[in-house]
Amino acid sequence: MHARTMGYKVVFTDHSLYGFGDVGSIHMNKVLQFTLADVTQAICVSHTSKENTVLRSGLPPEKVFVIPNAVDTAMFKPAPERLSDREIVIVVISRLVYRKGADLLVEVIPEVCRLHSNVRFIIGGDGPKRVRLEEMREKHSLQDRVDMLGAVPHAKVLPDDMIVLAEPDPNDMVQAITKAIHILPHIDPQAMHTRMKTLYSWHDVARRTEIVYDRALRCSSQNLLERLSRYLPCGAWAGKIFCLVMIIDFLFWHLLQLWQPDRDIEVVPDILLTNRRGETLQDFNIDDRLR
Known part of the structure; x- marks a missing residue:
């Protein structure tokens, strides 16, 4: 205002x-x-x-x-080949709070691990719900299948063939994860990466x-x-x-x-923009741009 x-x-x-x-x-x-x-x-x-x-x-x-x-796609590239033909890793990067659905993971992860013996989870992020996830891991003896990374430095709606959506319900999420696991062998990671570069550059x-x-x-x-x-x-x-x-x-x-x-306020000086080689690109006057 x-x-x-x-x-x-x-x-x-x-x-x-x-x-x-x-x-x-x-x-x-x-x-x-x-x-x-x-x-x-x-x-x-x-x-x-x-x-x-x-x-x-x-x-x-x-x-x-x-x-x-936007996504810095140069920092996240698919591996040249799959690390394992059998193991499936599900990665969750999120603040571990209620509004991000962390409570649902407490019910979803044990059921998915029960249905699919070749699945393990990596959870990155921190928050008040982390304690519940750690308690779940201890209760179901999933220490070797659920890795808790804590806070990490880095971590839309996508096309239908790039995402599987689920209702905020544990049973529906288990079904959606199972569907994604069945689709996984038919996905080309490099093609997916190329599309991400186009969508979110x-x-x-x-x-x-x-x-x-x-x-x-x-x-x-x-x-x-x-x-x-x-x-x-x-x-x-x-x-x-x-x-x-x-x-x-x-x-x-x-x-x-x-x-x-206004006339008594010092005007912001011009900024000289250069590229990495030190070549001048343009004179940029903030005051002119604002007007």
Whole structure:
């Protein structure tokens, strides 16, 4: 809100999904509605995330763009040949918390290990649910088949032939894992890696993000009344409170302008961009770009 008061364009990026029924989600959704009422554009990392953000914030769908998280594919390459023709390793990289489904693993892992003797699990990540996973490993004597790595330095919706989805239910997850195990012998790791490079390359994600930023820069600036009209529909009482907060912010900004005018603020110097060979690429003036 303060950035918009200062005349800047604002692009918001949302990575998380929230519910609608519990008290915490209702509170967060109202805060999000207030925060995004005056945003210029928004970016979500998946179509599901976009739908969730639009419903929670009330943003027009045409203002929200889907750009997936990028993957540094140079760091994750398939091995030239399978380490074992018989053993199947299932890797889980996640924060071990309830909202990431760590509780489901406690029930799923013993059943999968019972059904498939050639399967073992590697679990990377840390969190409050790690204790439950370690207790499960001890209870079912799976120390040699479940490796707990703890926190690791590194770790969308994919096409149907690259992912098997399951309901958040242990039985359905066991069936989905069994299906994936049967599909595994027919998958070419190198072909999968090549597709991942195409779908989630940094260059493509950066290009698409730049397009959104350029669209935001081309959007016309709005006056105070136009901005107030976006906050007012946020609720019978909340909308009026949001408008009052925005008016106070607007007056505070002009008070700061009187106290320390723009002309007295030092301009950020130009940055000279070079490539790895030391060759000059372009002169980049931050002040010009922001305008």
